[in-house]
Amino acid sequence: MTIDLSRVYIERCNKETEEILEKESASFLNTSISYFKNHLNEFLYIQSPVFDEIKVDAISMEVDDVFGTYMALFGLKVQKKHTKTIKNFLEQHLHTNSIKNYSALFAGDEGLWEINLPLNFIEGFQEDMTIEQALFLTCDFIQKLVQQIEISE
Structure with a gap:
């Protein structure tokens, strides 16, 4: 999946x-x-039309105040009946x-899954990566989850 960065909307x-x-x-x-980690009071809100391909409107990124892990938060537009597939995949x-x-x-x-995903535990995550690299990693993870859901239908 490629993200067209010319059409991305970002808010801190x-x-x-x-x-x-x-x-x-x-x-x-x-x-x-x-x-x-240096701006614990902030989160980043990212929106892109490309996210529609992975059934997501937007992704937010931040550090979890309690666990200190990097988090991606998003709403996944799939039905509730996919509970077992989603939880097993995670x-x-x-x-x-x-x-x-x-x-x-x-x-x-809202008819969607609210998912808080700890990036630290995704294969390939490194704390020295850029936000863009973490975003690509997140999108790839979500895409694989969506593919698993489609297979299970």
Whole structure:
């Protein structure tokens, strides 16, 4: 999957208030993912038409205040009946000996899965990668999850 960065919309936001701190250009994605460790009060909101291919409108990235892991948060537009497939995929594809601090909850009123994905536990993640590289890794992970859901139907 390729992400057309010319059509990406990015906001840096305050975690507590969700206030927009700054609208960023695509060049901000070249920033190290460790930016979030130094700005724990912020999250990055990223929107792209390309995300439709993986059944996602937008992806937010931040560092989890409790566990200190890098997180990708997104709504996955698939039906509730895929509970077992989604949870099995996350259990099998997140690699750690510690707590797998992901969450996957179905929001019936919105008709989508609200997923909080710890990037640290995805194969290939490195703390010295850029936000863009972490975004590509996240999209690839989501794409594989969607493919697994389609296979299970």
